[in-house]
Amino acid sequence: MTDTIQTTSLLPGYRVLDLTSSMGALCGKMLRDLGMEVLKIEPPSGDPTRGEPPFAKGHAHGEGSLRFAYLNAGKRSATLDAAKPSGRKLLLDLVEWADVVVEDFAPGQLVQLGLGYEALIERQKKLILVSVSGFGQDGPYAHFKTTDIVGNAMGGLLYISGDPTMTPCNPPETQSYYYASLFAAYGVTLALWQRETRGIGAWIDASIQASMALHEHVAFNYSAEGRVMKRAGSQHQHNAPANLFQCKNGWISLFVTQNHWPILLKVWDNHDPELDDPKWINSNLRRQHADYINAQVTSFTSRFLKEDLAELMQKHGIPGLPVNSPSDFMKDPHIQARGFFAEVTHPVLGTFAQPGSPFMVDGKRGAPAPAPLLGQHNEEVYCRDLGMTETDLEVLTAQGVI
Amino acid sequence: MPSSNRILEGVRILAFTTGYAGPYAGRLLANYGAEVIKIESKKGGLDTFRHYGQHKDIDAAPRFIECNLGVRSMAINLKHPTGARLIRELAGKADAILQNFRPRVLDKLGLGDDVLRKANPKLVIVKLPGFGSEGPKSGYGTWGFNLTAFSGMTYLWNHPEQDRPIGSQGVYPDHLGFVMGPTLMVAALLNSRRTGKGVTVDLAQIEGTAYALGATYLETSVNSDDPKPKGNHYAVAAPHGCFACQGEDRWCVISVRDDNEWQSFCHVIGRPELVGDARFADAQSRLDHRAELNAIAQQWTESRSAEEVMNQLQAAGVPAGVVQTGADLLKDPQLRHRNYFASFGDSLIGPFEIPRSGILFQSMAEDPLRLPNRLGADNDQILGELLGYDQAAIEQWRAEEVLT
Numbered sequence: 189m190t191d192t193i194q195t196t197s198l199l200p201g202y203r204v205l206d207l208t209s210s211m212g213a214l215c216g217k218m219l220r221d222l223g224m225e226v227l228k229i230e231p232p233s234g235d236p237t238r239g240e241p242p243f244a245k246g247h248a249h250g251e252g253s254l255r256f257a258y259l260n261a262g263k264r265s266a267t268l269d270a271a272k273p274s275g276r277k278l279l280l281d282l283v284e285w286a287d288v289v290v291e292d293f294a295p296g297q298l299v300q301l302g303l304g305y306e307a308l309i310e311r312q313k314k315l316i317l318v319s320v321s322g323f324g325q326d327g328p329y330a331h332f333k334t335t336d337i338v339g340n341a342m343g344g345l346l347y348i349s350g351d352p353t354m355t356p357c358n359p360p361e362t363q364s365y366y367y368a369s370l371f372a373a374y375g376v377t378l379a380l381w382q383r384e385t386r387g388i389g390a391w392i393d394a395s396i397q398a399s400m401a402l403h404e405h406v407a408f409n410y411s412a413e414g415r416v417m418k419r420a421g422s423q424h425q426h427n428a429p430a431n432l433f434q435c436k437n438g439w440i441s442l443f444v445t446q447n448h449w450p451i452l453l454k455v456w457d458n459h460d461p462e463l464d465d466p467k468w469i470n471s472n473l474r475r476q477h478a479d480y481i482n483a484q485v486t487s488f489t490s491r492f493l494k495e496d497l498a499e500l501m502q503k504h505g506i507p508g509l510p511v512n513s514p515s516d517f518m519k520d521p522h523i524q525a526r527g528f529f530a531e532v533t534h535p536v537l538g539t540f541a542q543p544g545s546p547f548m549v550d551g552k553r554g555a556p557a558p559a560p561l562l563g564q565h566n567e568e569v570y571c572r573d574l575g576m577t578e579t580d581l582e583v584l585t586a587q588g589v590i
Numbered sequence: 591m592p593s594s595n596r597i598l599e600g601v602r603i604l605a606f607t608t609g610y611a612g613p614y615a616g617r618l619l620a621n622y623g624a625e626v627i628k629i630e631s632k633k634g635g636l637d638t639f640r641h642y643g644q645h646k647d648i649d650a651a652p653r654f655i656e657c658n659l660g661v662r663s664m665a666i667n668l669k670h671p672t673g674a675r676l677i678r679e680l681a682g683k684a685d686a687i688l689q690n691f692r693p694r695v696l697d698k699l700g701l702g703d704d705v706l707r708k709a710n711p712k713l714v715i716v717k718l719p720g721f722g723s724e725g726p727k728s729g730y731g732t733w734g735f736n737l738t739a740f741s742g743m744t745y746l747w748n749h750p751e752q753d754r755p756i757g758s759q760g761v762y763p764d765h766l767g768f769v770m771g772p773t774l775m776v777a778a779l780l781n782s783r784r785t786g787k788g789v790t791v792d793l794a795q796i797e798g799t800a801y802a803l804g805a806t807y808l809e810t811s812v813n814s815d816d817p818k819p820k821g822n823h824y825a826v827a828a829p830h831g832c833f834a835c836q837g838e839d840r841w842c843v844i845s846v847r848d849d850n851e852w853q854s855f856c857h858v859i860g861r862p863e864l865v866g867d868a869r870f871a872d873a874q875s876r877l878d879h880r881a882e883l884n885a886i887a888q889q890w891t892e893s894r895s896a897e898e899v900m901n902q903l904q905a906a907g908v909p910a911g912v913v914q915t916g917a918d919l920l921k922d923p924q925l926r927h928r929n930y931f932a933s934f935g936d937s938l939i940g941p942f943e944i945p946r947s948g949i950l951f952q953s954m955a956e957d958p959l960r961l962p963n964r965l966g967a968d969n970d971q972i973l974g975e976l977l978g979y980d981q982a983a984i985e986q987w988r989a990e991e992v993l994t
Contacts, residue, residue: 198777198789214802218770222777241825242809242817254812258804305952324950327927332904335827335845338911342922346832346843347913349747349758356832356841356913358822359762360746366802370769371948377776378622379951382597384780391952398930399948401919404760405656407931410916412652412942417916418839422744422757424735426642426653432744432755439755441739445638472644507731511755514742514803514817515810522727528797529811541811543804546797547774548722550790 196552197223205286210237212292212320213259214369221545226263234562251536257559265560266569275589284311292320295330305391314389316379318372324395339364343400352419368399428478433489439511440494446471448506534558594957596623602684608637610764612690613657615771620660632994633667649964650938658962665966672992674700681706686714693723714778715790722794734761741799749821763799828880829887835896841913842899854906859890932959
C-alpha cells in the first residue's frame with residue numbers, strides 16, 4: 189500500500205473476504221474505501237457481474253464490464269470453486285485469515301455448500317459474517333427471488349417514483365442493491381466495534397426490502413398520519429416551490445422553504461404583487477397551492493440559463509442547482525477541484541477517471557485503484573497469504589478448483 | 591451472547607444536526623446504543639424539521655420525531671459566549687461530534703475543530719456538508735432534492751420516452767448520507783480507539799450521491815458516452831418492468847433473467863408454447879424482443895391482483911414483487927416477521943409504528959427505540975451530572991437566555 193492510503197485510511201489492517209456478486213458488491217467497496225483489505229473470491233468462470241453492461245467499447249465481455257470495474261475497484265481477486273471439496277477447504281482457510289466475510293447468496297445456499305455461519309465460526313470464532321439478500325435470511329419471503337426493481341417495489345420506493353399519470357419509474361443503476369450494501373457496511377463497523385469492546389463476532393442480516401422500506405417516510409406517513417404517499421413527479425410533499433423548473437436551456441431544481449421565500453421575492457423582478465401577501469410565507473399554504481406557485485415561478489425561471497439561475501439563487505442563499513447530465517456533473521469545476529474523480533490505469537480498460545471515495549479523512553482522500561482482473565491475485569493470495577507452494581497452486585488450477 | 595443490540599453503549603456523541611440526513615444519522619447511532627445529545631436553540635438554531643407539517647408544538651412535528659428517535663435534547667444558545675463555552679466543556683466529556691451544518695458555521699461560533707480538539711484531543715468529528723467543506727461551491731445551500739439533480743440522477747430517473755425530466759419527489763441523497771454518516775462515525779471511533787488521537791471525517795453528500803452512480807460515470811470517462819434515462823429497462827432481463835394489475839394504481843414488477851426463469855414464466859402465464867419460440871430462445875434474443883415480451887406480461891397481469899401475480903411467479907422461482915404502498919408495508923408479512931416496526935402506543939402525535947433498520951444482528955434482541963426528548967429536556971441532568979454545575983448556575987443561565 190502507498191503512504192497516501194496509510195494516512196487517509198480509517199480501518200487499515202482489517203481483512204475482508206468478499207464472496208458477493210452484484211447484489212452485495214458495494215458493501216465490499218465501501219469497506220475497501222474505509223481502508224480494509226478486500227479480497228474478492230470469484231468462481232473460476234468469474235463473477236457474473238463481469239458479464240453485466242455497461243461495457244467498454246470493443247470489450248463486450250470478460251474484463252470489459254464497467255459495472256464490475258466500478259463496484260470492485262480496489263479489491264483483489266482470487267478464484268475458487270467452493271462447490272468442490274478442495275475449494276471449500278481453501279475457502280475455510282481464507283475465513284481463518286479474514287476478519288469479515290460478505291456474501292449475497294440466496295439464503296440457505298451457504299449452508300448447502302457446508303459454509304454456513306456455524307461452519308465458518310468453527311474456523312474463526314470472532315468472525316463477522318454479513319449476508320445481503322432480498323428479504324432477509326428467514327421469514328415467509330426469504331426464498332423470494334430478487335432483482336433491483338423487486339427490491340424497490342417491495343420496499344415502497346417505486347410506488348412514489350415518477351409522474352402520477354405514468355408507470356412508476358425505477359431509479360438508475362441498481363439502487364436497492366447499493367442501499368442494502370451500504371447498510372451492510374454500517375453493520376460491519378458496528379460489529380467491529382462490538383468485537384473490539386466485547387470480544388465477540390456477529391452475523392448481520394441485511395435485507396434489501398427492509399433497507400428500502402425506511403425511505404422517504406412512506407411507512408411512517410401511513411402509520412402516523414394515515415397518509416398513503418403517491419407519485420408526484422418531483423413535487424416535494426411539504427414545500428413549494430420545491431420541484432424542477434424550466435429554464436432557457438434545461439431545468440433547475442429549486443427548494444424554497446419559508447426562510448427562503450421572502451428572499452426569492454426580492455430577487456424576482458416583476459413578480460405578481462399577489463405573491464407579496466404575507467400569507468404566502470407559510471410553506472403549507474404554498475404547498476396547498478403548488479400549481480399556482482409553480483406556474484408563477486416558471487415564468488421567472490424560464491428567463492434564465494439554468495447555470496446562471498443556480499448561481500443567482502445560491503448567491504442569495506436559496507437552494508437551487510441545475511438538473512445535470514452525468515457528464516455535466518463530471519465537468520463541474522467544484523467536483524473537479526475536489527478531486528472526486530481520479531485517474532486509474534487498468535490493463536484492459538486503459539487510463540480513465542474513476543469516482544473516488546466520497547469522504548475525506550483529515551482533509552485527504554484515499555488513493556484510487558482499479559478493479560482486479562479475474563484471478564489476478566491468485567498467486568499472492570494462495571502462496572503468500574496461505575503459504576501454499578507453487579506446485580500446490582498448479583495442481584489446484586489443473587483440477588479446476590482455482 | 592449479549593442480550594441486546596446496544597453495541598455502542600457508552601459512546602457519547604454531540605449532534606449539531608438539522609433536516610433529514612444529519613438527524614437520521616444520529617438516530618441510527620442511538621438505535622445501536624450510542625448516547626446522542628442533540629444541541630439546538632430557540633435563538634436561531636432549531637432543526638428545520640420542527641416546522642414541517644400543521645402542528646403548533648415544535649416537539650410535535652411528525653417529521654422531527656421520525657428522524658430523531660432515541661436522541662437526548664439540549665437547548666443551548668451557541669451565540670452566547672457562555673453557551674459556546676458549555677459546548678467546549680461538553681466536548682471534553684464526549685467521544686464525537688456529528689454535524690451537518692454548512693461549512694464554517696461552527697467555526698464562526700468559536701467551535702471549530704481545533705478549539706474542540708483542544709478540549710478533547712481524542713475527539714472524533716464527522717461532518718456531512720452537502721458540497722463538502724472545501725471547493726468553490728462549498729458554501730452552497732443544498733437539500734437532498736437538489737443533490738439528486740446535480741449528480742445526474744434526476745436526469746436519469748425517467749422513462750426514455752419522456753420529453754422532460756420528472757425524477758422523483760424524494761431525497762435519495764439524504765438516505766445515502768444517513769447510512770454512510772454512521773458508518774464513518776463508527777469507523778472513525780475505531781480509528782481513534784486504536785491511535786489514541788482524534789480524526790475528522792468529511793462526507794460531501796454530493797459525492798455520497800455520486801458513489802451510487804459510478805458505473806454511469808465510467809460510461810462517460812471510458813467510452814465518452816452520455817448515458818440516457820433507461821426507465822424500467824434492465825440490461826440483463828426481459829420481460830422486465832412494472833406492470834398494471836387489477837385495481838386502481840396497483841402494479842407488480844416482473845424480472846425474467848435466465849432460461850429457467852423464462853420457462854417458469856411461460857408456464858405460469860399459461861403460454862407454454864412461447865418456450866419454443868425462436869424469438870425468445872435465449873437471454874439476448876429476449877432482450878432484443880423486449881417490447882413484445884413486456885406486452886405479453888402486461889396482458890397477463892392486468893386481469894389479476896398484484897398479490898396474485900407476485901405469489902404465482904415467486905412460487906415458480908421468477909422474481910416479482912408488488913409495488914407496495916405505505917399501507918402495504920405496514921402489513922407486509924416479511925417485515926412483520928423481522929420485527930421491523932418499532933411501535934409507540936403513545937406520543938405527542940398519537941400512536942405510530944416506524945421502521946427500525948435495514949439490518950438485523952442474528953441472535954440479538956432489538957432494544958426498544960425511544961421517542962426524542964422535548965427540546966432542552968436534558969439540560970439540567972447533563973449540565974449537573976456531566977459537568978457538575980449546580981441548580982443555581984443553571985437557573986441563572988436560563989434567565990440569561992444561555993439555555994434556550
